[in-house]
Amino acid sequence: MGSIAFNHVFKQYKGEARPAVNDFHLSIEEGEFLVLVGPSGCGKSTTLRMLAGLEEISSGELYIDGKFMNYVSPKDRDIAMVFQNYALYPNLSVFENIALGLKLRKTAKYEIELRVNKVAKILEIAHLLERKPSQLSGGQKQRVALGRAIAREPQVFLMDEPLSNLDAKLRAQTRAEIIKLQSDLQRTMVYVTHDQVEAMTMGTRIVVMKDGVIQQVAPPRQLYDQPANLFVAGFIGSPQMNFIPGNVTREEGVYYFVNKRMKLALPPRFGAMFDRMERAVRNVVMGVRPEHVLLRRDAGGASEDGAFFGGVVQMTEATGADSYVYVNVGETRIIARTDPEDLYRKDDQPGVGFQLGKIHFFDETTGLSLAHGGDDA
Amino acid sequence: MIRRLRTIPPFQYVLVTAFTLLAAFMSLPIVFILNHAFKPQNELFLFPPRFFVQHPTARNFESLFLHAANATVPFTRYLFNSLVVAGLTLASVIVVSTMAAYVLAKYNFHFKQLILATITLSLMFAPETVSIPRYLIISGLHLNDTYFGHILPALASPVAVFMLVGFISQIPGELVEAARIDGASHFGIFVRMVLPLSVPAIATISIFTFQGVWGDVETSTLFMQDETMRTLAFYVNSLLSGLQNSVSGQNMAAAAGLLMFVPNLIIFLLFQRKVLETMIHSGIK
Numbered sequence: 001m002g003s004i005a006f007n008h009v010f011k012q013y014k015g016e017a018r019p020a021v022n023d024f025h026l027s028i029e030e031g032e033f034l035v036l037v038g039p040s041g042c043g044k045s046t047t048l049r050m051l052a053g054l055e056e057i058s059s060g061e062l063y064i065d066g067k068f069m070n071y072v073s074p075k076d077r078d079i080a081m082v083f084q085n086y087a088l089y090p091n092l093s094v095f096e097n098i099a100l101g102l103k104l105r106k107t108a109k110y111e112i113e114l115r116v117n118k119v120a121k122i123l124e125i126a127h128l129l130e131r132k133p134s135q136l137s138g139g140q141k142q143r144v145a146l147g148r149a150i151a152r153e154p155q156v157f158l159m160d161e162p163l164s165n166l167d168a169k170l171r172a173q174t175r176a177e178i179i180k181l182q183s184d185l186q187r188t189m190v191y192v193t194h195d196q197v198e199a200m201t202m203g204t205r206i207v208v209m210k211d212g213v214i215q216q217v218a219p220p221r222q223l224y225d226q227p228a229n230l231f232v233a234g235f236i237g238s239p240q241m242n243f244i245p246g247n248v249t250r251e252e253g254v255y256y257f258v259n260k261r262m263k264l265a266l267p268p269r270f271g272a273m274f275d276r277m278e279r280a281v282r283n284v285v286m287g288v289r290p291e292h293v294l295l296r297r298d299a300g301g302a303s304e305d306g307a308f309f310g311g312v313v314q315m316t317e318a319t320g321a322d323s324y325v326y327v328n329v330g331e332t333r334i335i336a337r338t339d340p341e342d343l344y345r346k347d348d349q350p351g352v353g354f355q356l357g358k359i360h361f362f363d364e365t366t367g368l369s370l371a372h373g374g375d376d377a
Numbered sequence: 378m379i380r381r382l383r384t385i386p387p388f389q390y391v392l393v394t395a396f397t398l399l400a401a402f403m404s405l406p407i408v409f410i411l412n413h414a415f416k417p418q419n420e421l422f423l424f425p426p427r428f429f430v431q432h433p434t435a436r437n438f439e440s441l442f443l444h445a446a447n448a449t450v451p452f453t454r455y456l457f458n459s460l461v462v463a464g465l466t467l468a469s470v471i472v473v474s475t476m477a478a479y480v481l482a483k484y485n486f487h488f489k490q491l492i493l494a495t496i497t498l499s500l501m502f503a504p505e506t507v508s509i510p511r512y513l514i515i516s517g518l519h520l521n522d523t524y525f526g527h528i529l530p531a532l533a534s535p536v537a538v539f540m541l542v543g544f545i546s547q548i549p550g551e552l553v554e555a556a557r558i559d560g561a562s563h564f565g566i567f568v569r570m571v572l573p574l575s576v577p578a579i580a581t582i583s584i585f586t587f588q589g590v591w592g593d594v595e596t597s598t599l600f601m602q603d604e605t606m607r608t609l610a611f612y613v614n615s616l617l618s619g620l621q622n623s624v625s626g627q628n629m630a631a632a633a634g635l636l637m638f639v640p641n642l643i644i645f646l647l648f649q650r651k652v653l654e655t656m657i658h659s660g661i662k
Contacts, residue, residue: 087554
């Protein structure tokens, strides 16, 4: 119940050169919390809308519960959807909003009462049932929209950026509630967002999309530790991963990452990986997350031979728990996460190093991942 | 209240006064019609004319009704015809226009742009230019001397469709989609969502449709040969034109003028309140 399979699904809008969704091929297991994430225009909403039956599928097949769904109308797919702007029926009361789906499915009256009241209790909106949507706050509207979806007890929940109209605090709170709700209900949930924090915290599996193409499908941790390409590496994580272009060279059995300002001896495990690829020298991009950048006060541009390079602080951003230091090493800007007590000021000249076990290498031309520091070599 | 007035800045004070005066000025014709209908014969011809009635009398109405009773068709028949025609036209224009507008606003289909363009284009025709085609259609369908002959020409109302398309387009598409997922049929969405949310626009088109039909003499003149099928507007019109040179008929004309005007006013007040109410409570925006 509630499994979904996309079989090479395309969406091509008339008069547009490239498909909005390009070869979306994925199966979603029953009870899974799948998050589709990507920048706006990446096709994530279109995918969701095809799943809901609101958009036609140009080619490919869609199965829900093993049943072919391409031409099944939205109401017969056993799904419920929560929209970004809530889409509550303004002319109906909260009760009627939640009850409409049941009413249209000819549910017995007492059962409608029962279910609506149960849902209202779960979402703590029992006192709002008589109100009209215009009399509700944003957070309350959001709850009603959720309630409307839950009351129907569908096999699959679809959510299209449901939190993006809420303020930051309410968003975090509702996020937690949706996670709890999903684990209580044990129903398949497909959730669309452009917010990588939402994606990382909510999904059991995340699909990163760009220009209609799936970039990577992985659980959150794996997505963060082993991004498949430069796009995913840059999209997931805030502030974003530092990208440092350069070459990999091999000297006397040791691999080095080299560019104008840096020469970094790589641990043997990278050597093994590059050996396997049988290409000793190539243009690469080194990726390092801000928390894996090391700053050392005393280095001051001295020990160029080892892991530390001279940098100049451009600015610092204190977020409270952490502070982020923007350092220029030559032309390259590197963001480092530091302890907020460890104060760096503009024009300070710290040494910049990297936790070599945590760095990533990407092919400069294709953008594909070559090696991860965390990989088992 | 006085204290509140004092807090208004001087410019606004001037503005409010100016607009109040303007509003009073605009209402003069209404006041005049009301007073005129109750003036006795001698006051009607007073020179210089007086605005307000001195000795109100209901004699004008009496003679209007009596005059009508002498004619072959009683006054009440015209009134009945007018009510039937206005009621049916209003209802059918609302049904047809809202349905057409919903489809044009929320669905995509072939030639949609062409249809919209045609509707916009038809707004530009003066009513006189379509009289002859209309006549040919009505007589071709053998609708002369039937109520449908009155209703059909008003049924296709480009202005109403045009306005409603604009209004319904503003209803968020997600609302329609949510209803589809909830299991509503196309007609169900129309009845449950689109109609209730379009009440302000429907009220507006009701006002001008009613005014158009209530005052229309074209259908009665051109399509109705049978006197019993003609409307009040036609009767009053012929009364007025027949009485142009008659001094004794002026009182009837004054009374008839009021009778023609009152339903317009009622409809306007009725629907105008609805327009405001719905805009406040709908919460669309």
